Amino acid sequence: MTVGPDALTPDLVDRFTRWGRPSTPVTLSGPAQEFLEARVGMATVASNLPVTQICIPDSRLPGPALDALVAAVGVTQVLIDPISRLLHSRGMSYLDMLARRTADTNGIPDAVVKPATHDEVLAVLQVCTRYRICVVPFGGGTSVVAGVTRPAEAIGIAISMERLGALIALDALSGLVRVQPGISGPELERILGERGFTLGHLPQSWERATVGGYAATRSAGQASSGYGRIDDMAQSVTVATPIGTWSAGRVPASAAGPDLLHLALGSEGAFGIITEITLRVRRTPKASRYEGAMAPTFAAGISACRELAQLGLTGSVLRLSDESETAASLAMSGPTGLKRKLFDRYLAVRKVGQGALLILGWEEQSAALLDARRDAAWNVLKKFGVVSLGKGVGTAWRHSRYAGPYLRDTLLDGGYLVETFETAASWNLVPDLYEAARGAVHQALATGGHTPYVMAHVSHVYETGACIYFTVIDRGGPEAGPRWREAKTTISGALQPAGGTITHHHGIGRDHQPWLRAEIGGIGIGLLRAIKAELDPDQIMNPGVLLRPAGTGDPPAAIV
């Protein structure tokens, strides 16, 4: 079915081709544009926008299956119209955005089903089991690893979490909140904030992602140094699986055998659908302070971050840009003209010219404790030559902390290739892993006259290691999709040999699936297969995510 200009209102086109329209439009300033053009050149092809018509294949859902789904959730909650299906297909990776901007509707679901209770999810899964319909759970749809992309060959539905978005209970005494999975970050923080609490989980996808998605993908937010990963926050989950209701997790801790909660976290919809989750919450901090600083080099900054982490002196946010990201940040949103000259002179005098930008966010229950911790941290930072840039830089970062995806829209509009990837390793491997990853990007993309710009930051700092997060910008053009696809393979292949994980917080999805075996071994894959066979014997749950579909794949675990 062809959807034409009448149905494709600008608002609708925005909804599926962009992260969103921010209240203040994100444009590239003159200096930012100059910076980019000087490094990667002028982009020429504006990512094939505007989309004016899309050909959407008809739903292939068999009549009896449709009837059974309607019986399970009600006639208004099974949607087979093309627009609903369009809006519940694909995630938010660069390739997803590119596909949308070229009206590629591959893998669009055959229906969108919107259950409102755990029992309705169970009922839907039973229908899908009976008719061998594959199921993609769809929360915020912000996966960047093809985690919500249906395999094109199978009949499948998206299960929307839209109607499963309630707060169930807040146990203020224990600091525990029970929620349904479809609640978004902002909505949860709003409800918690009214009651004096915060979850403190703030991934860059915060405005759109859902709590169920956080848990299913083991996400980590920008304040993970203080609040921990979602794995640290999640205390228990209820999962609707094709064989029934599975509850896992014990509050606050237990030694009653293996902790099966950690099978549900990171299961990415391949075992079942999380329908309820209990999270640790914290009291709203009474004192906070965000500040900027400059390390003489990225290497010195890494050492300083390591020291803070190992001494227990990180704040909520600790984020260190490499020299490339620092230069780009300053070009994008730093001082201009004479102010910039004065700023550069100051940095040079303090011996941090061309340095590495550090963002420190402090949140504590009292100003006295904040000061004590911050003083102790600054004693450490000074030893590594780190220089304070004051509160303004920190506050500015805080205000633009969710701007990245909007900026990507703007860069896509301008015809640029822009994508991110991330990894993590123990501290002793971080510097070499950083170089290996940068080398792989250049090897893959610095060809045919291209000069990709690679920048990175260290965030999600742990006592034993850290995450490195990379952003790549290159000229786009008609071959940008295939070029990135190939580059992604080269880059992914470089991370594990350098001691990095294939993903620190983006998840496996379909994009990272080929590297999972190297990550967890043949026996690990065998365990995941055994667990999936137990919970999802007919292999209907998010096929191709985590594991290759049965029969297409990995050899059995080796007998050593």
Added chain:
Amino acid sequence: MTVGPDALTPDLVDRFTRWGRPSTPVTLSGPAQEFLEARVGMATVASNLPVTQICIPDSRLPGPALDALVAAVGVTQVLIDPISRLLHSRGMSYLDMLARRTADTNGIPDAVVKPATHDEVLAVLQVCTRYRICVVPFGGGTSVVAGVTRPAEAIGIAISMERLGALIALDALSGLVRVQPGISGPELERILGERGFTLGHLPQSWERATVGGYAATRSAGQASSGYGRIDDMAQSVTVATPIGTWSAGRVPASAAGPDLLHLALGSEGAFGIITEITLRVRRTPKASRYEGAMAPTFAAGISACRELAQLGLTGSVLRLSDESETAASLAMSGPTGLKRKLFDRYLAVRKVGQGALLILGWEEQSAALLDARRDAAWNVLKKFGVVSLGKGVGTAWRHSRYAGPYLRDTLLDGGYLVETFETAASWNLVPDLYEAARGAVHQALATGGHTPYVMAHVSHVYETGACIYFTVIDRGGPEAGPRWREAKTTISGALQPAGGTITHHHGIGRDHQPWLRAEIGGIGIGLLRAIKAELDPDQIMNPGVLLRPAGTGDPPAAIV
């Protein structure tokens, strides 16, 4: 084979009937004895000591299996003599001690095998698979839940971890240590201490337990409020399984699917044998302070501990005794005579007479930070009426922190029944769980003229809840074993309905196995079975631990 007085030297009898002989003998002081007799009465039967002869069944290991084991590890490392087998049977529960003191040799292994490498462990497991010999991994042998007890009906060996006790590598930069599983707590702390590090894992079994045992049972130490549980410290493990080598865990964190490390932690030897473990270590604290305090009531103390945990103000150790344990502690090791009268008067004036003793242990990287955190904590404690008792009480606790098991030896010598159990729950349930557990002890044991003394403390404090640890003392007598067995069933049955876990850090073993299903559900049991079938298809690994042996057992996971 009967082992008589010639072989049973006093030293050997000590080794299998006691926790140990401390450098300073633990005796009950006059006031302590009076306290005990006034409450539980005089014990009469001195636990059937002394043991002068033991009848040890011959090894039933088939000749070819013995040959194959010898081929795997060498002739000197396969022991079938009665004494070696005796010393590698059973754990350290009250019932284990009672069995030993009555020369009960049920479940003694048919051989003790001592591999020295991961590959030797793999080879031993292959032999055991071939001959269907069951395997009990044996580290420190300190299980209190029958976790190292072989089922009497099967031929089986104990695999001693004695020769797998080396430090493999210390990565000082990343704060990571790789060790073999057989290393003991004191040995590891000694090696780390020389290099300026500490693991900070100090369970009461620290002097005897091994690191592999910590990991296999999800143990938590006395300093868990500051250093975390072993689950927090363990970063990765290598496991020898009957199907080969399984490695799990990613440093420092990963979103590459479910975290299978959490299947190895808590696996209690039922899936394989941990042969290598990488642990987060911390720098030796530069400032430390242990102190005592008194809360007006246990309830007020619980509230104070909760507040500290939720404000992030716990030290390394936070331990709150209930009124009963406080009274017993004071009788056992508090001031006596006039000093006691003055002490009591002081407590009464400060309104904490008959209160609840609190131990606070602070360990930080600087005195300034210690003071800042401690000041903030005391601001909280004062709000709950907590009164300082100064450093002496804290230091005394610290010096006697491993005394419990020696004291148990003394009480057993005196003919008392003495055992502990533990649970955990979210803060809102802690008070009722405490009452429910106490009620169950009284229901089970306060019969036939018995007046059991029950005391408890809260330790292992989390933001969302806490562990409650109970000690029960009663008169012993010839029926003490069966009485406790029955009481244990009653008590265990009371914990989960009150919202508690069946075990916070002792593990499942064989003793808690009947309650695992209520803990993790039918689907959870099904998952454990599927995982065991994958890793241990012939069911040779520690049978009866975690899961009932196949075919004797739980119904399949219900279809909901």
